[in-house]
Amino acid sequence: MKPDLVHGVTADQKKARIPIQGVNLLAIPALIFVLFFFIYPLIKVLFNSVLDPSFTLKHYVRFFSEPAYLQVLWITIKTGLLVTFICLVLGYPVAYMLASVPDRVRNLLLIFVLLPFWTSFLVRTYAWIVILQKEGILNKTLLALGIIEEPMKMVHNTFGVIIGLVHVLLPFMILPLYSVMKNIDMDLVKSAQSLGATPYKSFTKVFLPLSFPGIAAGSILVFIISIGYYVTPALLGGRKDTMISQLIAQQIGEQLNWGFGSAIALVLLVVVLGLLYLFNRYFGLEKISFGP
Amino acid sequence: MKINWNKILIYSFACLVLLFLILPTFIVIPISFSPSRFLEFPPPGFSLQWYKNFFSSDSWVNSFFFSLKVGFVTMISATILGTLASITLARSNSKWNSMLYYIMVTPMIVPLIIIAVAIYSLFIRTNLQGSFIGLVIAHTIIAIPYVITTVVGSLRGFDIRIEQAAISLGAHPFIAFMRVTVPIISPALISGALFAFIASFDELIVSIFVSGVFAKTLPVKMWEGIRLEIDPTIAAIASILITISVALFAAIELLKFISNRKGLS
Numbered sequence: 001m002k003p004d005l006v007h008g009v010t011a012d013q014k015k016a017r018i019p020i021q022g023v024n025l026l027a028i029p030a031l032i033f034v035l036f037f038f039i040y041p042l043i044k045v046l047f048n049s050v051l052d053p054s055f056t057l058k059h060y061v062r063f064f065s066e067p068a069y070l071q072v073l074w075i076t077i078k079t080g081l082l083v084t085f086i087c088l089v090l091g092y093p094v095a096y097m098l099a100s101v102p103d104r105v106r107n108l109l110l111i112f113v114l115l116p117f118w119t120s121f122l123v124r125t126y127a128w129i130v131i132l133q134k135e136g137i138l139n140k141t142l143l144a145l146g147i148i149e150e151p152m153k154m155v156h157n158t159f160g161v162i163i164g165l166v167h168v169l170l171p172f173m174i175l176p177l178y179s180v181m182k183n184i185d186m187d188l189v190k191s192a193q194s195l196g197a198t199p200y201k202s203f204t205k206v207f208l209p210l211s212f213p214g215i216a217a218g219s220i221l222v223f224i225i226s227i228g229y230y231v232t233p234a235l236l237g238g239r240k241d242t243m244i245s246q247l248i249a250q251q252i253g254e255q256l257n258w259g260f261g262s263a264i265a266l267v268l269l270v271v272v273l274g275l276l277y278l279f280n281r282y283f284g285l286e287k288i289s290f291g292p
Numbered sequence: 293m294k295i296n297w298n299k300i301l302i303y304s305f306a307c308l309v310l311l312f313l314i315l316p317t318f319i320v321i322p323i324s325f326s327p328s329r330f331l332e333f334p335p336p337g338f339s340l341q342w343y344k345n346f347f348s349s350d351s352w353v354n355s356f357f358f359s360l361k362v363g364f365v366t367m368i369s370a371t372i373l374g375t376l377a378s379i380t381l382a383r384s385n386s387k388w389n390s391m392l393y394y395i396m397v398t399p400m401i402v403p404l405i406i407i408a409v410a411i412y413s414l415f416i417r418t419n420l421q422g423s424f425i426g427l428v429i430a431h432t433i434i435a436i437p438y439v440i441t442t443v444v445g446s447l448r449g450f451d452i453r454i455e456q457a458a459i460s461l462g463a464h465p466f467i468a469f470m471r472v473t474v475p476i477i478s479p480a481l482i483s484g485a486l487f488a489f490i491a492s493f494d495e496l497i498v499s500i501f502v503s504g505v506f507a508k509t510l511p512v513k514m515w516e517g518i519r520l521e522i523d524p525t526i527a528a529i530a531s532i533l534i535t536i537s538v539a540l541f542a543a544i545e546l547l548k549f550i551s552n553r554k555g556l557s
Contacts, residue, residue, distance in 0.1 A: 027380035027392055030373035030436060034395060038407065038433045041414035045406075048413070090309045097306040111545070112310040118541040119317050120494040122511050123530040126518055127320050130331045130527070137319065137333045170313055199298055228403025230497050235518060245405040252409055253501060265406050276401060 049262035059263035069247070069264075076244040079158075080227040083165045087173040087222045088215065090166070095177035095214070099184070113171050121168050125235050128164045129155055132236075160236035161243075165226050172225060173218040176283075180214030217283045224275050228268060244268055317534060324527040331522060342528035352513065352529070359493055359510040362424065366431040366492035371485045373432065374439025379469075381440065382447035393440075400437035404497040407434065412501040422504025430498045435488035442487060446480030446551070447473075479551035483544045490540055494533075 049059055063069045094113070098106055116124070131137050132155035139151040154160060184207065192202035230245040237243070244264060251261030319333065324342055326335030346352050377396055381389060399407055411430045412421075420426035450473060458468035474481065496511040503512050510529070517526050 023384050024380055024386055024388075027377040027384075027396075030377035030396060031392065033373055034399070034433060034436065037414065037429055038399060038410060039395065041410040042406070044413055045410050090312070093302045093306040094309050097303050109310065112314045115538065115541055116313050116317065118490065118537040118544075120511065120530075120533050120537065122494065122496055122514055122518075123320065123533050124317050126514070126522075126526060126530055127316050127318075129518070129522055130323060130333075131316055131319055133331070133522070135330060135332070140333070167313070167316060170309070224401070225403075228405060230403075230405050231515075245403060248405050248409060249500075252412070258413070261409065265409050268403060269406050272401070272403060 045262045046266060048258050049266050052259045059260045060267075062260065063264055063267065072242055072244055072247050073267075075241065076227050079161060079165070079233070079241075079243060080223045082162060083169060083226045084173075084219050084223045086162065086166050087170050088219060091170055091173035091177055091218065092211075092215075094174050095181050098174070098178045099181035100186070113174050116167075117171055122231060124168060125164055125232050128160065128167065128236060132160055132163070155236055156238045158237070158241055160238075161233045161241050164232040164236040165229060168229075168232060169222045169225055172221045176217035176221060177211065177214040180217070181211055184210045213283060217279065220275050220279045224272050224279075228272060320527045320530045321534065323524060324531040326524060326527075329524065331524060331527065342524045345525045346528050346532075349525075352510075352525070355508050355510045355513045356529075358507055362427050362431060362509060363489045363493040365428045366435050367485050367489040369428065370432045370435035370439050370488040370492075371481065374436045374484065374488070375443050375481065377436070378440050378443040378447055381444050383452070396440050397437040399433050400441075404434075404495075408498040408501040411498060415502060421502065422507065424507065426502055427499065427507075427509065430502050431492035431495055434495060434498065435491045438487035438491050439484040442484035443477070443480050446477045450477055479547040483547050486540050486544055490537065493536075 050056060052058070063073075098109055098113075101109065133139075134151045134153070136154075138154060139148075142148045143151065154163075188210070189202050189206050192206045193199065197205065227243070228245055229243070230249065233241055233243045234246055245268070248261050248265050248268070251257040251264065255261075322335055323331055323333060325338050325340070326332060327337045327339035327341065328335065374396075377392070380386075381393055381396075386392075407430075411433070415421040415426050415430075420429065454476070455468050455472050458472045459465055463471070494511060495509070496515055499509045499512050500515065503509060508516075510533075514526055514529060517523060
């Protein structure tokens with residue numbers, strides 16, 4: 001049994017450890033730090049959204065009644081779903097390959113997934129501007145190959161946002177999928193085939209259902225991150241691609257409209273925490289870890 | 293042997309996806325050596341002018357060193373706070389443990405724009421807005437989860453009886469921890485610290501809100517630069533950042549390798 005990071009340890013480990021006195025005190029500095037500099041201001045934001053200066057729900061009413069803001073909400077959700085779907089389609093075969101190749105090859109291939117984590121997302125977004133712009137590599141290649149007649153507009157529009165987000169978030173899909181797939185007993189698939197199932201059938205009836213936890217974990221993770229993303233839509237998107245985090249930044253950073261900005265932030269936070277609750281319930285939050 | 297065409301098809305598709313993941317970023321490196329003012333590919337020649345541009349501009353170089361400084365101090369504070377919390381998380385039997393874990397790792401999961409707004413709202417009411425220490429505090433919040441998720445796992449894998457043996461032989465618990473436990477979990481501590489550094493060094497959104505007019509981190513300067521014009525100087529800076537990230541990534545992989553050989557992870 002593997003020790004569970006959140007819900008304690010295995011019985012063996014429990015027996016083996018004699019608690020050292022005062023071990024709980026060691027968390028206090030970090031706890032105070034996070035409570036004071038993060039949780040407390042977060043709660044202040046919550047109050048900001050309903051106090052103007054006395055209790056009111058007008059900011060929430062405004063957000064959910066004006067078409068312009070509903071449009072932003074809709075674009076955010078649509079983008080998130082589309083990005084999640086594309087990541088799943090691209091990531092599933094990669095995870096499958098990672099789970100089914102020998103250890104040594106896998107470690108090499110994992111570098112392709114993990115290295116992008118380490119490269120600044122600002123740099124990666126910049127690289128996409130360079131590639132997708134009118135005079136960029138992609139347009140030039142397509143022109144040279146005769147696929148298109150004149151340069152296409154591929155950046156500062158929805159296409160740019162989607163491709164940028166997919167590139168940034170793909171590892172978040174691949175890693176949970178891979179960690180589920182590597183524990184699938186391939187003998188089950190083989191025995192289905194030996195009993196007469198076609199490769200297609202043994203995949204859809206055996207392997208695919210067993211990989212569902214990975215699909216769900218990866219999809220929730222990618223969706224959560226994409227609906228809160230700021231940089232990529234801001235740099236690669238056009239005016240019509242404003243997403244919810246840009247709206248928050250505008251309202252608070254530029255217009256100093258604290259009440260309204262806080263209300264939108266709270267809507268986003270509630271959605272994210274709701275999805276995280278489901279995620280934790282079914283898969284455990286400790287799945288989200290990038291350490292060794 | 294029968295050729296499994298399905299598998300070949302899946303693997304080829306997967307390899308294309310892997311190339312899609314890794315290649316686009318590196319396109320900026322050849323462009324950073326281009327003599328052209330436009331972001332042409334392939335570059336029409338070779339030139340170091342954009343690197344010269346970067347290193348001769350005070351504001352770029354200052355923000356680079358400012359980012360290094362913030363990253364370094366963040367790394368130290370996040371590693372100390374995160375490691376102390378990790379000891380509790382790994383060893384305490386308290387029922388508050390999972391609550392504590394959630395509180396400590398939320399900054400990794402909550403959208404950064406929300407963290408930015410929360411911290412900004414606190415900082416403008418105090419004197420922390422636009423200050424060095426303010427940036428360090430904001431980045432430490434973001435970096436602590438990376439330290440915790442890395443170090444807790446290693447502390448759990450560590451056989452506590454070794455430390456207990458040292459204590460039963462008369463070592464003070466603190467000395468036993470520093471001289472027995474720390475060396476053994478050092479690969480995780482170092483990678484946690486490097487994670488913390490890179491989390492701070494690359495952080496943009498919170499920095500946009502918290503940075504002052506004069507002291508801007510490198511990502512904030514780049515962000516402003518990219519929005520104004522796509523000057524190849526940014527390609528040179530991006531290439532430098534890629535080099536730093538790849539070096540740190542290689543260091544982490546090496547540490548993973550070492551800790552696997554020690555039988556820790």
